[in-house]
């Protein structure tokens with residue numbers, strides 16, 4: 001275990017205590033976002049697989065971090081006394097983690113899974129009878145407070161408990177409520193979505209290089225274009241179509257590029273890619289939840 005000294009700020013004793021179990025890309029993004037939103041490190045605990053990553057995370061964040069390879073009880077220690085437990089391990093490991101922490105959970109602790117392909121019913125089978133459960137589909141921009149999350153409450157989750165989880169997640173992004181059968185679509189659009197945008201940036205950089213730009217210049221142009229366009233789109237009432245049209249002069253350069261995308265079938269390709277992500281979520285449900 002890596003036990004850090006108490007952080008300087010005073011913890012808000014009314015804020016929920018959150019345990020982040022498995023703090024890789026996704027749960028690490030949420031943890032960092034929650035911390036940056038002003039929640040005290042005193043109200044959080046985390047676990048990682050290795051002692052080395054536990055130490056790094058503890059030093060970076062001031063959160064108490066337990067390493068599961070050094071301490072077999074790491075996850076149960078982190079859960080003890082938590083109001084909300086965020087399960088952030090890979091899908092294949094979620095149900096085993098539910099079994100592992102079951103005895104340490106209080107009846108009112110809300111267990112939230114951010115995993116693709118793990119159903120509420122499967123989690124309920126691996127947690128104590130009546131345990132409040134929430135299934136969420138997040139995305140990584142939550143690390144900068146710009147995530148988007150779907151939430152779906154389980155059978156024994158009260159509206160108040162769902163509101164607690166939504167309130168927590170809304171500190172690092174936008175929260176939408178969806179029925180469980182729509183999580184596949186959320187996964188296709190926003191869960192996997194940041195990767196599509198980064199892929200576009202990568203491809204723009206490569207295309208710029210092909211046209212003779214220095215690699216570093218191409219990188220800066222692609223990165224600043226994609227992130228700058230994201231800022232424009234993030235403004236209230238901004239509309240993607242209107243913003244696109246504002247760049248596209250009649251018979252100008254952009255029109256040629258947009259027509260090339262459309263003639264090349266980008267609309268169908270994007271629909272196919274979003275559906276492929278959703279379908280993979282379905283297949284994972286079959287694989288891991290029976």
Ligand SMILES: NC(=O)C1=CN([C@@H]2O[C@H](COP(=O)(O)OP(=O)(O)OC[C@H]3O[C@@H](n4cnc5c(N)ncnc54)[C@H](O)[C@@H]3O)[C@@H](O)[C@H]2O)C=CC1
Nearest residue numbers: 022023024025026047048049068088089090091114115116
């Ligand atoms: N990466 C993403 O953009 C998104 C991921 N998700 C979901 O988030 C979950 C995690 O995915 P990533 O963060 O991408 O994976 P990751 O591999 O980056 O993170 C998982 C972390 O859990 C740790 N871990 C594994 N077993 C552990 C244990 N027993 N105790 C403590 N720590 C343990 C691993 O060392 C690793 O750091 C998955 O279920 C995925 O479906 C959902 C939406 C988006």
Ligand SMILES: O=C(O)[C@@H]1CCC=N1
Nearest residue numbers: 115116187191192193
């Ligand atoms: O690729 C994955 O399986 C996870 C779930 C959504 C985004 N990343």
